[in-house]
Amino acid sequence: MKIYADNAATTKLSRVSKEAMLPYFDTIYGNPSSLYSAGQEAAEAINRARQIIAKKLNCEPREIYFTSGGSEADNQAIISAAQIGARQNKRHIVSTAFEHHAVLHILEKLKKQGYEITLLDVHENGIVMPDEVAAAIRDDTCLVTVMYANNEIGTIQPIAEIGAICGAKGVLFHTDAVQAAGHVYIDVKAQHIDMLSLSAHKFHGPKGAGVLYAKKGIFLTNIIEGGAQERGKRGGTENVPAIMGMAAAFEEACAKIDGNTQKLTALRDKITEGLLKIPHSVLNGDSARRLPGNVNVCFEGIEGESLLLYLDAQGIMASSGSACTSGSLDPSHVLLAIGRPHEIAHGSLRLSLSEENTHEEAEYITEKVAEVVEHLRSMSPVWRDLKEGKKSYVIQ
Amino acid sequence: MKIYADNAATTKLSRVSKEAMLPYFDTIYGNPSSLYSAGQEAAEAINRARQIIAKKLNCEPREIYFTSGGSEADNQAIISAAQIGARQNKRHIVSTAFEHHAVLHILEKLKKQGYEITLLDVHENGIVMPDEVAAAIRDDTCLVTVMYANNEIGTIQPIAEIGAICGAKGVLFHTDAVQAAGHVYIDVKAQHIDMLSLSAHKFHGPKGAGVLYAKKGIFLTNIIEGGAQERGKRGGTENVPAIMGMAAAFEEACAKIDGNTQKLTALRDKITEGLLKIPHSVLNGDSARRLPGNVNVCFEGIEGESLLLYLDAQGIMASSGSACTSGSLDPSHVLLAIGRPHEIAHGSLRLSLSEENTHEEAEYITEKVAEVVEHLRSMSPVWRDLKEGKKSYVIQ
Numbered sequence: 001m002k003i004y005a006d007n008a009a010t011t012k013l014s015r016v017s018k019e020a021m022l023p024y025f026d027t028i029y030g031n032p033s034s035l036y037s038a039g040q041e042a043a044e045a046i047n048r049a050r051q052i053i054a055k056k057l058n059c060e061p062r063e064i065y066f067t068s069g070g071s072e073a074d075n076q077a078i079i080s081a082a083q084i085g086a087r088q089n090k091r092h093i094v095s096t097a098f099e100h101h102a103v104l105h106i107l108e109k110l111k112k113q114g115y116e117i118t119l120l121d122v123h124e125n126g127i128v129m130p131d132e133v134a135a136a137i138r139d140d141t142c143l144v145t146v147m148y149a150n151n152e153i154g155t156i157q158p159i160a161e162i163g164a165i166c167g168a169k170g171v172l173f174h175t176d177a178v179q180a181a182g183h184v185y186i187d188v189k190a191q192h193i194d195m196l197s198l199s200a201h202k203f204h205g206p207k208g209a210g211v212l213y214a215k216k217g218i219f220l221t222n223i224i225e226g227g228a229q230e231r232g233k234r235g236g237t238e239n240v241p242a243i244m245g246m247a248a249a250f251e252e253a254c255a256k257i258d259g260n261t262q263k264l265t266a267l268r269d270k271i272t273e274g275l276l277k278i279p280h281s282v283l284n285g286d287s288a289r290r291l292p293g294n295v296n297v298c299f300e301g302i303e304g305e306s307l308l309l310y311l312d313a314q315g316i317m318a319s320s321g322s323a324c325t326s327g328s329l330d331p332s333h334v335l336l337a338i339g340r341p342h343e344i345a346h347g348s349l350r351l352s353l354s355e356e357n358t359h360e361e362a363e364y365i366t367e368k369v370a371e372v373v374e375h376l377r378s379m380s381p382v383w384r385d386l387k388e389g390k391k392s393y394v395i396q
Numbered sequence: 397m398k399i400y401a402d403n404a405a406t407t408k409l410s411r412v413s414k415e416a417m418l419p420y421f422d423t424i425y426g427n428p429s430s431l432y433s434a435g436q437e438a439a440e441a442i443n444r445a446r447q448i449i450a451k452k453l454n455c456e457p458r459e460i461y462f463t464s465g466g467s468e469a470d471n472q473a474i475i476s477a478a479q480i481g482a483r484q485n486k487r488h489i490v491s492t493a494f495e496h497h498a499v500l501h502i503l504e505k506l507k508k509q510g511y512e513i514t515l516l517d518v519h520e521n522g523i524v525m526p527d528e529v530a531a532a533i534r535d536d537t538c539l540v541t542v543m544y545a546n547n548e549i550g551t552i553q554p555i556a557e558i559g560a561i562c563g564a565k566g567v568l569f570h571t572d573a574v575q576a577a578g579h580v581y582i583d584v585k586a587q588h589i590d591m592l593s594l595s596a597h598k599f600h601g602p603k604g605a606g607v608l609y610a611k612k613g614i615f616l617t618n619i620i621e622g623g624a625q626e627r628g629k630r631g632g633t634e635n636v637p638a639i640m641g642m643a644a645a646f647e648e649a650c651a652k653i654d655g656n657t658q659k660l661t662a663l664r665d666k667i668t669e670g671l672l673k674i675p676h677s678v679l680n681g682d683s684a685r686r687l688p689g690n691v692n693v694c695f696e697g698i699e700g701e702s703l704l705l706y707l708d709a710q711g712i713m714a715s716s717g718s719a720c721t722s723g724s725l726d727p728s729h730v731l732l733a734i735g736r737p738h739e740i741a742h743g744s745l746r747l748s749l750s751e752e753n754t755h756e757e758a759e760y761i762t763e764k765v766a767e768v769v770e771h772l773r774s775m776s777p778v779w780r781d782l783k784e785g786k787k788s789y790v791i792q
Contacts, residue, residue, distance in 0.1 A: 006426070035708070223620070224468050
């Protein structure tokens with residue numbers, strides 16, 4: 001059995017998305033900036049894509065800027081807000097301790113440039129409190145950036161409440177919706193979102209395509225200077241096939257939200273229930289206010305990396321947290337942010353499901369994880385110390 | 397007849413490139429940063445791609461950074477060199493007046509940040525003189541950036557000579573090789589190139605993929621912060637299919653350089669000869685030191701845009717200059733840089749050929765351009781004034 005359960009890292013391109021891309025590789029391959037009809041055909045295609053995405057986010061097509069992915073969109077949103085702030089002498093930004101590194105690293109860079117960054121604590125349930133956001137906003141705050149759903153533990157933030165607070169205080173609000181887009185309903189107007197980032201390959205679209213939504217009136221700073229593409233805000237020939245694939249995938253994903261929520265929530269809860277039967281295990285993040293397909297559990301006394309390699313040998317593809325930092329030996333900053341101590345943050349497992357996963361697979365996963373955890377514990381000196389009472393369990 | 401003669405704007409994806417991409421959409425779709433075997437398979441694939449490209453440029457794989465395209469690579473190269481310069485208190489950059497906007501616009505931005513920019517004049521033949529580069533370099537020069545081949549007039553610059561001068565003076569040398577890569581041989585060691593940008597869709601690879609080559613030891617500044625991808629220098633999940641397509645296309649294009657040079661030079665010269673028979677026409681750029689497939693001619697008394705629309709109606713897809721600025725009414729900055737006056741810079745035609753073009757097409761193009769130019773002149777008040785001697789011809 002081969003089970004792909006790492007859809008938060010990336011997804012398989014859907015048939016619909018692939019078919020939307022194919023004609024633009026070698027049939028309608030003109031440059032959208034070209035004047036002749038074959039170029040204009042490509043330009044009209046990306047306009048249609050812009051309309052599709054705008055409609056699903058409830059914004060206007062001209063508020064959609066195509067980027068090479070979620071990281072680029074996050075960078076451009078935050079740099080733009082920082083520059084707008086600087087022109088008004090406002091150099092304070094509010095964010096959270098468990099954002100994606102695309103957000104945290106650009107905030108660190110801004111800090112070196114003289115900006116003041118407040119990173120809010122995240123509670124054990126992995127939810128940011130709107131009143132704490134409100135309390136952190138100052139007269140010189142130029143931006144609040146809070147992710148829509150966390151990429152490791154899947155917890156969904158009270159975006160509409162945070163948006164309303166920012167709106168009332170006149171502060172720009174950006175949300176990294178890379179994990180949420182195509183999985184939960186987003187309405188930038190109703191949720192008072194000024195800027196939003198999404199990435200196609202997280203909802204069965206292609207890699208290399210993303211969107212920055214920026215409400216009209218927000219003056220964007222280019223991070224890629226060049227031609228007049230994207231209303232002068234992003235140089236470089238438009239990636240027409242990827243844009244078409246992204247729009248098709250987003251439309252398809254949004255149409256499936258109700259069905260997938262029902263299906264994945266059932267699978268998620270079944271796996272979670274199974275895994276929590278393993279002694280000294282704990283769910284990371286709120287059990288209900290999380291993405292339908294996200295399971296994230298810590299097991300005491302084992303290393304997440306070993307767990308992944310043993311599961312891979314059993315045909316299960318999962319992760320310990322974010323794929324983007326898998327080369328690092330540091331424990332997950334997300335798990336530390338929700339208060340997990342180092343020794344158990346190392347023993348995490350993230351399973352992120354798609355509609356292709358089945359109940360049979362859920363049972364197989366639960367069974368195999370239990371076996372592997374038991375095996376790893378049997379070899380673990382830490383576990384022996386815990387069992388012999390030389391150390392105390394962190395997870396009861 | 398449908399003739400695509402705008403390969404400098406973008407190219408049709410080659411069969412080889414497309415086939416190299418396809419498996420990575422929905423079969424080997426894992427995230428290269430994932431630990432399990434399916435992720436590692438993707439990671440190994442992009443390592444192979446890195447090796448292929450490095451070998452063709454004569455550099456090491458770790459000197460290759462994948463980007464979303466040529467514009468991103470240009471931006472990152474120039475920003476990196478500027479930051480390295482700032483740390484040494486060197487804030488002077490030498491470039492030319494006919495660079496691509498991805499270079500010129502980032503230089504303008506740096507100028508606002510206090511850098512001093514020297515833009516060298518380009519001579520009528522569209523060639524930058526190495527001794528003028530040498531004379532422009534000062535003690536506080538941190539970067540020389542000169543494009544390999546111009547995107548409008550196709551002239552090929554004396555890159556090895558400029559590289560040697562920069563090397564001898566200890567100044568970083570970057571070249572925007574977007575139009576050259578895959579069309580002429582490049583050897584970054586022999587040509588003393590420290591940084592180089594290329595873009596896959598200019599050599600029958602996919603849109604949305606590019607390379608920044610940066611010699612080891614050059615500390616790159618991220619323009620996209622995020623995960624640890626590309627040795628920490630470019631955040632965002634790797635665009636695996638596009639990278640595979642780019643490597644396959646580059647290998648294919650490099651293998652065809654000799655054959656294509658012979659074929660396209662013959663086509664180019666045939667078309668050029670035909671077009672220059674039209675009275676009051678002039679070739680832009682040196683007739684020999686130019687890309688094999690590039691023809692760029694000015695016709696007095698007509699508007700380039702009208703010419704393009706009439707040619708489109710005859711099935712000929714061409715451009716007046718860069719696709720990236722086709723929305724603009726300004727005359728080409730490249731044609732102004734080589735000394736063409738405004739009134740004739742507006743009447744330019746660029747034809748950029750690929751191996752798919754034929755001698756029959758060359759004849760058809762020559763015939764149709766002559767017809768359309770004659771027709772447009774018959775309606776042109778400027779042409780009437782010229783004919784009646786009320787104005788003097790710029791092109792004799």
